[in-house]
Amino acid sequence: MPAHSLNELISFLDGLPEPRIVMDTDYRIVAANAAYVREFGGGQPLAGRKCYQVSHHFDVPCDQAGESCPLKLSLEGGEPQRVLHLHHTPRGEEHVAVETTPIRDDQGRITHLVETMRVVRQASSRAAAQGLVGRSPAFVGMLEKILRVAPSDAAVLLLGETGTGKELVARAIHEASAREDGPFVAVDCAGMTETLFESELFGYEKGAFTGAMARKQGLVEAAAGGTLFLDEIGELPLALQVKLLRLLETGTYRRVGGLDWLPADFRLVTATHRDLRAMVQAETFRRDLYFRINTFPIHAPALHERTEDIPLLAASLLERVDRKAGRRFSPTALAWLSERRFAGNIRELRNLIERATLLADGEIIDQPHLTELADDLPPLARPAADAFSVGEVVALDDLERSYLAWAKARPGLDMAGLAARLGVSQRTLYRKLQALPPA
């Protein structure tokens, strides 16, 4: 790119409000705009330094350090790329959404890349007094999905065990959406009766039933311009599923006792800890409603899928529940927490921490404060290092081959013993082993 075009680009970027840098194809920062210098510069000179040194304090590009590198992806694919990274900033590490856009010369060759950074406000990688916190790969994967779907108006279905933070995720989607200035209205569908559902959701007119002394606004109306979060959607009885489907299909509703169909204006987020697909098979959840609410599913990981987040979560939850400020956990307490299996996930962790704060008198919350009332909390079941495991769904033939190769390598089993354990004849075992690819 000629120098004058590059200078024009740099001065154009300088006027933009979002932090942006221009890089050459060798990861070197050529220029940074004023917003970048302000948010990420930390008073250090930037031009001439490599982006991975500034953002990650790495000595090698991200892709060689086990992270995805948007610059490399853009160079390879020739297209803009977006990834979520943990970046060093003058405030500490933060989740940053990074977008790269390739810049081409007259011959169409990529000569530079513009990188745009947006600090993610909806989640923290450091202990925080509110909102989502986490930095494990499972958490970052979920955050990536939240940020992708939030700007659209697509219906999101949050799936995950109880206490995994689905309501917080629903709020994060709302806050990252164009509706963030509108209301966020949460409705618990568990225990909803037919009459309650209709009058709660749709409101009622004066005189609609005994006790309806005045017109009452429903939650659908309260959510106008914002997000309606239906929690425990799997608990909704079939008769109410029909009513919800009608609302979603027509975008209109009628107050109880009213005549007019009123327009609804909300973004729908639903959540459940149930297996809705199995409920559809069992005909306890309507298939058409399932498809309507499941435009974009997001899995909220269970705590045992993100145990590396436990110290960070524990510190954050302590800030939230402790009546005395500034206390902390001892390293043994944190190690003990990280080794437990919490069936109730973050909610159970939070309750345990709250109990411990009541038992501890000093500045430090120690392991005995945790174990005193929770000595029955089971340890985390870690798969044995040599256990057989399959990380994804594979064809049954492939599964059998991998399993046989693993079983054959077990010490202490001869062919006869192995055949007996597998429940097949030795002849069959030989035949199957011969079909295995060479080790």
Ligand SMILES: Nc1ncnc2c1ncn2[C@@H]1O[C@H](COP(=O)(O)OP(=O)(O)OP(=O)(O)O)[C@@H](O)[C@H]1O
């Ligand atoms: N990533 C997180 N960071 C910090 N706190 C969290 C996080 N996830 C959940 N929490 C806290 O854990 C508790 C349970 O979260 P929440 O109520 O959102 O779970 P849920 O999945 O909606 O549960 P249920 O399915 O039972 O309704 C809340 O106190 C919430 O603030």
